[in-house]
Amino acid sequence: MTNVAEAARTPRAAARQVEQRRTLSRSTLRTISILSPLVVLVAWEAFSRAGVLDERFFPAPTLIFQALWVEASSGELWTQTQHSLTRLIVGFVIGAVPAVVIGVAMGLNRVVNAAVRPIISALYPVPKSAVLPLFLLFFGLGEDTIWYFVAMGVFFPVVINTYTGVANVSAIFYDVAENFGAKRLTVFRTVALPGAMPNVITGLELGAGMGLIMLAIAEMMGGQGNGWGFMVWNSFQLFTIESMYAYLLVFALVGLLLALIVGFVGRKLTPWISRH
Amino acid sequence: MSNTTAPASAATTTATTDPKIRIRGLSKHFSVPGGHVVTALDSFDLDVPQGQFLTIVGPSGCGKTTFLRMLAGLESPSEGSIEVVGGTDGRPENAMVFQGDSIFPWMSVWDNAAYGLTVRGVPKAQVKETVGHYLEATGLTKFADAFPHQLSGGMRQRVSIARAFANDPEILLMDEPFSALDEQNKTLLQAELLRIWDETRKTVVFITHSVDEAVTLSDRIMVMSAQPGRAKAFIDVPFERPRDVLQLRHQPEYGEIVYDIWSQLKEEVEKAKQQADARVAPKRHGLFRR
């Protein structure tokens, strides 16, 4: 029965072809994704060296890496990193922890929600960078001003996403918890928190990114005279453009690293979510 | 039919045989948007004897879930009383198997099944023994560490059943636990449920829209009227226990009882359908009035 055999083979072969096309295009796409930034870098290097690009504004990438190496080997980079990283971590914690607590409280309690929600809605659209002078006014030129400023940037995305997460936990799970005799704190621990966790993590991801932005602004304008943001600003003023680019590169790497860390921790905290 | 009894007498005759649940004049009204009041249940009397497997059938929307939620304490009665007789010696009064997916997606099969016991602070060794037993009984031992998203619908429902049994309640409440399953899985789970239930013979209130399922599982079946829900008829199911789910269906009496229930139910289902149609109609009028 060749007919039957062929009928069976044809769709399978077709499926294989489709599969092949898909895998082929996937690996091609990945190659393109790796090559395209490299092409930009090489072109940048070439054009900068050839004088097509103004070397004062677009120093060749090799010069930027060299500047970064100088910063690193002199210990300067490490000093600045200590300042900035401390601010980022302290700011992140004092922003994220209350945000999770308040977000959960809003999601669980309608009174809290009614009270807090309008305040958050009113403050949220204000450009965060615009309130730095206010923070300087309130808290002075101290280290803590930068913490609070970073914390504010972290707070909003975390509180909003946490609230959304808790509010969207299906009512049936609360019924189950109640039926099985869970008290308030147990309901919180076994239903509200894990149910909202995927959204909390999204909030933390966005919050980490926002925190980095706030850090850069505060260090450029907050008058501390150190940190990655200050180095960017200072290099601009001294017109040592290579080192300005070097610290911009540091910001990019830190941003990437933050996203990776939060993503990793997020996956550890939500092992029940299928990822394919 | 000889095994059909009028609702009024059912409440009184069974009352003599040590009721576990005694319900008198139970009503539930919901206020719905637009200022209307829906009467889900209307002066409802019921006695459930200790150890009875009672099943409730009725047209959809007649108040079965509402009734069970009141039994579970998740909803409070508008009028009337629900009394659960006898001490609980520290055991929970009831455990519910909910309609639809209700196991926690963020807990492993084991943690889901152990939920009630952990919440109650039962000693670890005892939790291990009990949960182990019910996972074994529901064929889930191999999947103890799996998360719900890795399981089929039938397996998730097994977890829900294991969770309720493991909590060792006085009364088991089950709201259409098998309605989302295919026919084969349904039959398998019915047999499993009967086997587990036979170990303890707990008082069960079970809801289903499947007449076959009701006859297969129960000692007694209550047919409910269309909204507002009332007890319309009680049918005793005389088959001996332990039962074999498949053999049961071959017995001549099985068909008789199924027919009996259907003839009680048919009228109510039609009534419920008319009610539903009537609810759609005014909307159309509203559109034309404008």
Ligand SMILES: Nc1ncnc2c1ncn2[C@@H]1O[C@H](COP(=O)(O)OP(=O)(O)O)[C@@H](O)[C@H]1O
């Ligand atoms: N929370 C509620 N608010 C308003 N109406 C409700 C509520 N719960 C149930 N009802 C109404 O009560 C009636 C009975 O519902 P339900 O108990 O779910 O029926 P069943 O489980 O028999 O299908 C329905 O008309 C339903 O719309």
Ligand SMILES: [Mg+2]
């Ligand atoms: Mg229902």
